[in-house]
Amino acid sequence: MPRLRGMDIAIIGGGAAAVGLLDALTGADGGGTVTVFEPSAALWRGRPYGPDLDSVLVNAPPAIMSIRHGDPGHYAAWLGARGDAHLDERLGQPLVPRALYGEYLEHTAEKAVAELRERGWRVEVVAAPVVGVARSGRLTLRTGDGREHVADQVVLCVGGGRPHDHYGLGGAPGFVGDPYPLARTLEDVPPESEVVVIGSGLTAVDVVVSLAARGHTGRIGMVSRTGVLPYVWQRPGPHRPRHVTVERVKALLDARGEVTLDGLAGLLRAELADAGEDLDVLLADLRAAWTEDPVRRLRRQIAAIDAPEIGRRVLQETAHTVGPYAWRLLPEHDRDMLRGWFRVASGVASPMVPVNAARLLELFDSGQLRVVHGVTGIERVNGGFRVDADRVETAGLVVNAVNPPPHSVPQAAAALVSSLVDEGLAAAHPTGGVVPADPRLHVVGDLAGDGPFITSGIPGVAAQGAMASRAVLAPVG
Ligand SMILES: Cc1cc2nc3c(=O)[nH]c(=O)nc-3n(C[C@H](O)[C@H](O)[C@H](O)COP(=O)(O)OP(=O)(O)OC[C@H]3O[C@@H](n4cnc5c(N)ncnc54)[C@H](O)[C@@H]3O)c2cc1C
Structure with missing residues (x-):
C-alpha cells in the first residue's frame, strides 16, 4: 500500500x-x-x-x-x-x-x-x-x-x-412526510384509524408490517400509481452465473463493439438454457407485474420461495454485480427502455423478505390491507384525506413511503x-x-x-x- x-x-x-x-x-x-x-x-x-x-x-x-x-x-x-x-x-x-x-x-x-x-x-x-x-x-x-x-x-x-412530497401535503395534520424512524412516526397512531400508505415498495412494506406489529386494527391502503409490489426473496441456491458475468459482457463489447439489451438478454437466455429453463417464461412473469392481481402474485411468489428455477435468482444477483458495469455500456434508447421498467426492475433486484411477505398476505387475506392503484391525487378534506385513484379512498392518516x-x-x-x-x-x-x-x-x-x-x-x-x-x-x- x-x-x-x-x-x-x-x-x-x-x-x-x-x-x-x-x-x-x-x-x-x-x-x-x-x-x-x-x-x-x-x-x-x-x-x-x-x-x-x-x-x-x-x-x-x-x-x-x-x-x-x-x-x-x-x-x-x-x-x-x-x-x-x-x-x-x-x-x-x-x-x-x-x-x-x-x-x-x-x-x-x-x-x-x-x-x-x-x-x-x-x-x-x-x-x-x-x-x-x-x-x-x-x-x-x-x-x-x-x-x-x-x-x-x-x-x-x-x-x-x-421522500418527496408529491401531493403537497407537507405540514397537514395526520400527514407523515418521512416514515423513519417508525418508532416515532407511528407512536401516536390510534390502532383503529384508517391509514393510507403512499407507495407499494419496500418502505411501504416496512410501514405496513410495523403497523401490524404494533397491533393496528384499522384498515390500511397501499396506494400507488402502479400497485406493483416487490418480488419475494427466494432461498439462495448453489447456482453461480457463468454467462451473465462481467467477463462475458466485456467479451460482447470486444466482439461486437457495443453492448445492447438484446446482447445481455442473449447471455441470460444461455444461462437459463444451461439449466433447462426458458427466458421467455421469466419475461412473461415480469410483464405480468403490470396486470396481474398483486395479492395473487404475492401468493404465487410465496409458494415459489423454495422453487428450484434459477431465473429470478440470476436476475436478482446480477442486477447488482453485473448491472452497474453493463449499464454504463448500454445505448441511451436501451437505458430509456429499462427506466420504463423501474418499478418491476427494482422489485426483482431488491425483493421483500419472506417474513414480511407472509405478514402482508395475512393482512390481505383478512381484508385489513388492500392495494389501490392509479392514484392521481391526495387532498386534505374534512379533517382527513381523500385519495383519488381507481376508486376514491378516505383516511385519517397518510404515511409517505415513496423514496426519491x-x-x-x-x-x-x-x-x-x-x-x-x-x-x-x-x-x-x-x-x-x-x-x-x-x-x-x-x-x-x-x-x-x-x-x-x-x-x-x-x-x-x-x-x-x-x-x-x-x-x-x-x-x-
Ligand atoms: C429505508 C431504506 C432501507 C434500505 N435497506 C437496505 C437494506 O436492507 N439492504 C441494502 O442492501 N440496501 C438497503 N437500502 C439501500 C441504501 O441506499 C444503502 O443501503 C445505503 O444505506 C446507502 O448509504 P449512503 O451512505 O449512500 O446514504 P445514506 O445512508 O442516506 O447516508 C448519507 C448521509 O449523508 C449525509 N448528508 C447529506 N447531505 C450532506 C451534506 N451536505 N453535508 C454532510 N452530510 C450530508 C446525511 O445526513 C446522511 O447521513 C435501503 C435504503 C433505504 C432508503
Whole structure:
C-alpha cells in the first residue's frame, strides 16, 4: 500500500457509503487527515440503519450485506450467533432489525478510524453539513456554521435523501412526510384509524408490517400509481452465473463493439438454457407485474420461495454485480427502455423478505390491507384525506413511503451540489445526479449520475467506496 504524506481527504456524509470508503482506506499509511462531515445524529448509520422498531428489517441476507467490498463474509462474521435470534425460516437466513445492522456499520467505522489513526492519519468527524466547495489551489469546503476546511480530495457520500412530497401535503395534520424512524412516526397512531400508505415498495412494506406489529386494527391502503409490489426473496441456491458475468459482457463489447439489451438478454437466455429453463417464461412473469392481481402474485411468489428455477435468482444477483458495469455500456434508447421498467426492475433486484411477505398476505387475506392503484391525487378534506385513484379512498392518516429515485439530489446537499457545479468541479448529468469534472472529486452512492437506474444496495455502495478509495490514493500510489 502507498505511503502518503500530508494528504487531506474530506468525506461528505457519514452513512454506509462513507463506512465502506473508510474501511477501504485503512490499508494506506498516512500522515494526512481524513475528515468526515455528518450533520445528523445518524453517524455511520445514515438514513436506513438508525434505532427503530424491531419490525424494520434489513432486506437482504448476510452474504450481500457486507460493507467490505471483496469480503462477502465480513458482516456474517460480525453477526455470528446474534443472527440465530433473527432467522427467517423460509429464507433460511438471518434477517436482523436494521438498527442492529447499524451497530455493525458503527463497529466497522470505529475499527477503521482506529486503524487509520494507528497508521498515522488524523481522523476527525465534523457535525455540520457542507454547503459549498471552492477552488483555492486546493479545495476549500464551507460548512453550515460558516467554517472552512481545506482538502486535497473530496468524496461525496450524501445518499439519496428523504421522500418527496408529491401531493403537497407537507405540514397537514395526520400527514407523515418521512416514515423513519417508525418508532416515532407511528407512536401516536390510534390502532383503529384508517391509514393510507403512499407507495407499494419496500418502505411501504416496512410501514405496513410495523403497523401490524404494533397491533393496528384499522384498515390500511397501499396506494400507488402502479400497485406493483416487490418480488419475494427466494432461498439462495448453489447456482453461480457463468454467462451473465462481467467477463462475458466485456467479451460482447470486444466482439461486437457495443453492448445492447438484446446482447445481455442473449447471455441470460444461455444461462437459463444451461439449466433447462426458458427466458421467455421469466419475461412473461415480469410483464405480468403490470396486470396481474398483486395479492395473487404475492401468493404465487410465496409458494415459489423454495422453487428450484434459477431465473429470478440470476436476475436478482446480477442486477447488482453485473448491472452497474453493463449499464454504463448500454445505448441511451436501451437505458430509456429499462427506466420504463423501474418499478418491476427494482422489485426483482431488491425483493421483500419472506417474513414480511407472509405478514402482508395475512393482512390481505383478512381484508385489513388492500392495494389501490392509479392514484392521481391526495387532498386534505374534512379533517382527513381523500385519495383519488381507481376508486376514491378516505383516511385519517397518510404515511409517505415513496423514496426519491436514484440520482436525486438530497435536499441537505442541494446547496453543496449547486456550488460544485458552479465551480466546475462537477457536472449535472442529463438524467439526474452529478458526475465529477475534476480528478479531486469523487461520488459514491446514488447521486452518481452515470450510475445504474435502480437504487444501490450495500454491495453497490461498498464497491463504489472501494473504487473511490483507489482513486483518492492514486495521486501518490
Ligand atoms: C429505508 C431504506 C432501507 C434500505 N435497506 C437496505 C437494506 O436492507 N439492504 C441494502 O442492501 N440496501 C438497503 N437500502 C439501500 C441504501 O441506499 C444503502 O443501503 C445505503 O444505506 C446507502 O448509504 P449512503 O451512505 O449512500 O446514504 P445514506 O445512508 O442516506 O447516508 C448519507 C448521509 O449523508 C449525509 N448528508 C447529506 N447531505 C450532506 C451534506 N451536505 N453535508 C454532510 N452530510 C450530508 C446525511 O445526513 C446522511 O447521513 C435501503 C435504503 C433505504 C432508503
